[in-house]
Amino acid sequence: MSPDIQAAFxxxxxxxxxxxxxxxxxxxxxxxxxxxxxxxxxxxxxxxxQSYTQQSGDILFIRPGxxxxxxxxxxxxxxxxxCLHFDIDDLTLRRALLTxxxxxxxxxxxxxxxxxxxxxxxxxxTILSESDDSHRNRLVTLHASLQLFTALSGWVLAEMPQTVRxxxxxxxxxxxxLANAIERLLQESVSNAALKGERGGSIEGIAARLGYSPxxxxxxxxxxxxxSPRQYLSGLIIRHAKLLLMDNTLSxxxxxxxxxYRDVSHFSKQFKRWTGxxxxxYRRLSHQGAIH
Numbered sequence: 699m700s701p702d703i704q705a706a707f708x709x710x711x712x713x714x715x716x717x718x719x720x721x722x723x724x725x726x727x728x729x730x731x732x733x734x735x736x737x738x739x740x741x742x743x744x745x746x747x748q749s750y751t752q753q754s755g756d757i758l759f760i761r762p763g764x765x766x767x768x769x770x771x772x773x774x775x776x777x778x779x780x781c782l783h784f785d786i787d788d789l790t791l792r793r794a795l796l797t798x799x800x801x802x803x804x805x806x807x808x809x810x811x812x813x814x815x816x817x818x819x820x821x822x823x824t825i826l827s828e829s830d831d832s833h834r835n836r837l838v839t840l841h842a843s844l845q846l847f848t849a850l851s852g853w854v855l856a857e858m859p860q861t862v863r864x865x866x867x868x869x870x871x872x873x874x875x876l877a878n879a880i881e882r883l884l885q886e887s888v889s890n891a892a893l894k895g896e897r898g899g900s901i902e903g904i905a906a907r908l909g910y911s912p913x914x915x916x917x918x919x920x921x922x923x924x925x926s927p928r929q930y931l932s933g934l935i936i937r938h939a940k941l942l943l944m945d946n947t948l949s950x951x952x953x954x955x956x957x958x959y960r961d962v963s964h965f966s967k968q969f970k971r972w973t974g975x976x977x978x979x980y981r982r983l984s985h986q987g988a989i990h
Contacts, residue, residue: 704937705786705787705788705791706786706787706788706933706936706937707784707785707786707787707843707847708784708785708786709782709783709784709820709843710730710782710783710784711781711782711783712780712781712782712783712820713780713781713782714737714778714779714780714781714821715778715779715781716738716776716777716778717770717771717776717777717778717779718776719770719771719773719774719775719776719777720770721768721770721771721777722767722768722769722770723767723768724767725744725765725766725767726765726766726767727762727763727764727765727766728762728763728783729762729763729925730762730783730784730785731759731760731761731762731783731784731785731786731795732758732759732760732766732781732782732783732784733757733758733759733760733781733782733784733803733817734752734757734758734760734779734780734781735752735755735756735757735758735779735780735781735814735817736752736753736754736755736756736777736778736779737754737778737779737780737821738754738776738777738778739754739771739773739775739776739777739778740752740753740754740771740772740773740775740777741768741770741771741772741777741779742768742769742770742771742772743758743766743767743768743769744765744766744767744769745758745760745764745765745766745801746764746765746766746801747765748801750801750802751772752779752804753804755804755814756802756804757802757803757804757810757813757814757817758801758802758803759800759801759802759803760801761795761796761924762796762924763924780817780821782820786847787930787933787934787937789881789922789923789930791847791850791851791854792923792924792925793922793923793924794854794858795850795854796923796924798853798854798857799857800857803853807856808852809849809852809853809856810853812845812848812849812852812853813846813849813850813853815845815849816842816843816845816846816848816849817842817846819838819839819841819842819845820839820842820843820846823835823838823839823842869921869922873918873921873922874922876908876910876914876915876918876919877918877919877921877922877923878922879908880901880904880908880915880918880919880927881919881923881930883904883907883908884904884927884930884931884934885934887904887931887958888931888934888935888938888957888958901915901916901927901928904927915927932972935957936969936972936973938957939953939957939965939969939977940973940980940984942956942957943977943980943981943984944981944984946981950962950965950966950977950978953965953977954966965977
């Protein structure tokens, strides 16, 4: 049997901007992935201390935590760029994206053409579209977003020989195995929460079960996947909660219990903090087709 596949991705802070010749953006970092593409003109960028000159159509892929800055066009002319940030909770793809060596995605391979094609659709449907049909625009954008992650997966597979020897050379086989074990136990804790009658998945409990300190487990997990076990667990709970809320036969109380919450109000407050909506608000919008 093939394994169950569940993955959630989040595209946010996507924007395009036309800037003058004097515009620059200082060195900064952030905890998500970034894709930056020049739409018109030229941009001078620095990523991890290395300089890149982006011509129109050139794409840069910036991993979480990588210091980067824009020094503007460098030509005395205006420049237009498009930028989106994204995150994904599938740890296999996330680890591959974290360890692949490439920053510049400019080229003519099928994988890079697929990334650019998906980006073109996202840009035109969400940023440059003149259509008033927001529902259609959202569906087009969702379709293009799925294409983008398909293309990114294809790019990672094409780069796999380099990825194996990639930047994460400090990770030992024991570290990888420990991170994988923590991932498996976190997933099990969410699936079995209702059977236990309490919220599972604490890193302290998992560490004790595996025979390591919580500090060591946190460090190993973050080294391999780029996020903490607690962040990953929150993502699993959010995803599972959203799926359960789409089933109208389940009350919010039942869903909270299935996720290991004894207090439904605590679950409701956390869900609203995660998504900006209370559970019933999310359910109503999801059945109206406003949330995907």
